[in-house]
Amino acid sequence: MSSIQGLFPPGTDLSLVQGIPFRCRPGCGLCCYATPGVGPEELPGLIKAAPSLPMLGAPSDHLRIRSRPGGGACCALSTTRCTVYPSRPSPCRRFPIHTHLGVRPQLSLVLSCPGVSLTGILGKAGDLPRTEETEGLETELSAVASTLRSTPTEALLRRTAHRLEALIRSSSRQGRWEEREPLQRDLGSSLPLPQPGDFPPSGVPGMDEPLENLPLFFEEGKGVLGLRQGNSGYQVLQFSEEGGEEDRLGEFPVPTYPPVLDEEARGLLNGYLRYLLRRDQFWFLAYGTLRDERDRTLREIAVSTLRQAGAHVVVRAKVRASLKGRAQEILGAPALEEGIRAFDADLLDQPTFGTAF
Ligand code: SF4
Numbered sequence: 132m133s134s135i136q137g138l139f140p141p142g143t144d145l146s147l148v149q150g151i152p153f154r155c156r157p158g159c160g161l162c163c164y165a166t167p168g169v170g171p172e173e174l175p176g177l178i179k180a181a182p183s184l185p186m187l188g189a190p191s192d193h194l195r196i197r198s199r200p201g202g203g204a205c206c207a208l209s210t211t212r213c214t215v216y217p218s219r220p221s222p223c224r225r226f227p228i229h230t231h232l233g234v235r236p237q238l239s240l241v242l243s244c245p246g247v248s249l250t251g252i253l254g255k256a257g258d259l260p261r262t263e264e265t266e267g268l269e270t271e272l273s274a275v276a277s278t279l280r281s282t283p284t285e286a287l288l289r290r291t292a293h294r295l296e297a298l299i300r301s302s303s304r305q306g307r308w309e310e311r312e313p314l315q316r317d318l319g320s321s322l323p324l325p326q327p328g329d330f331p332p333s334g335v336p337g338m339d340e341p342l343e344n345l346p347l348f349f350e351e352g353k354g355v356l357g358l359r360q361g362n363s364g365y366q367v368l369q370f371s372e373e374g375g376e377e378d379r380l381g382e383f384p385v386p387t388y389p390p391v392l393d394e395e396a397r398g399l400l401n402g403y404l405r406y407l408l409r410r411d412q413f414w415f416l417a418y419g420t421l422r423d424e425r426d427r428t429l430r431e432i433a434v435s436t437l438r439q440a441g442a443h444v445v446v447r448a449k450v451r452a453s454l455k456g457r458a459q460e461i462l463g464a465p466a467l468e469e470g471i472r473a474f475d476a477d478l479l480d481q482p483t484f485g486t487a488f
């Protein structure tokens with residue numbers, strides 16, 4: 132791993148991708164319900180591979196591969212296989228690594244990807260194994276390193292540092308600032324878990340939102356599914372590559388109180404929340420809220436973000452269990468894992484005070 136560390140700018144934090152095995156699951160295709168950006172240097176290879184591949188934008192601007200309308204997949208996907216795989220653009224080469232530029236470049240994993248193993252890493256202690264090894268992520272790490280080399284990384288970090296200094300000054304004057312590290316330790320040792328007032332959590336798109344905006348997840352045997360707020364619960368929709376009329380698999384009640392978790396599931400939830408606390412993206416999300424609001428302190432914002440995240444995870448775990456006809460009263464670790472997978476990308480998609488890709 133030390134040789135891989137050498138590919139990255141000094142100070143890059145790789146600890147959240149180490150010790151977590153990854154293996155892309157054949158037949159999944161979840162990450163291809165997207166419109167990946169195409170760099171100018173990638174365009175000739177892509178055109179050679181697929182001359183009539185539909186694009187969005189202009190070559191001088193932010194060019195993207197189009198997705199099929201009505202919630203369909205990227206136009207290069209065919210029966211869950213990428214037809215331009217050797218020429219796929221860099222966002223596809225980097226996935227499932229999420230990169231955040233805040234006070235430093237930090238890499239973490241999109242835990243919604245079913246190829247990322249959660250076993251053993253989000254246990255009771257929430258500690259990642261003490262290893263510098265990565266397993267199965269070598270190509271993706273090289274792609275991230277290459278993106279960082281072609282990005283004005285230092286300038287973006289400097290710009291964010293200046294904005295953060297201004298935010299620290301103003302929120303300190305208002306008594307709303309706290310240093311991250313002690314706060315992170317504090318919250319990690321006494322994790323804010325979802326409370327009855329956090330249910331039902333808000334933020335799942337309603338019936339008038341385009342299908343492209345729905346949170347998606349991969350369900351074994353059913354493919355790519357999406358969640359939408361219906362009249363009496365969450366609707367689960369089955370997506371198809373071609374887009375268009377989606378199949379509604381059912382509408383399931385959303386718990387209005389915290390579901391009961393068994394011990395293993397509680398350990399997994401704690402581990403997930405600790406993983407969030409270690410992500411710079413989590414803190415830069417909180418800094419953005421601190422800037423936009425006038426009343427709450429950073430501590431209050433961080434606590435409520437963790438509680439909301441926990442509420443989303445357990446609600447989605449319950450809905451996925453109901454989808455399988457297992458509406459059990461007590462949620463176990465397998466259901467909780469499915470809740471994490473159905474939620475994590477939503478959090479990463481939220482705008483950050485820094486830069487993310
Ligand atoms: S979401 Fe993960 S497992 Fe699924 S196709 Fe993408 S990389 Fe592979």
Ligand code: SF4
Pocket residue numbers: 162163164165167196205206207208209212213214215216219220223
């Ligand atoms: S270019 Fe290929 S890998 Fe990328 S989103 Fe489209 S189908 Fe998926």
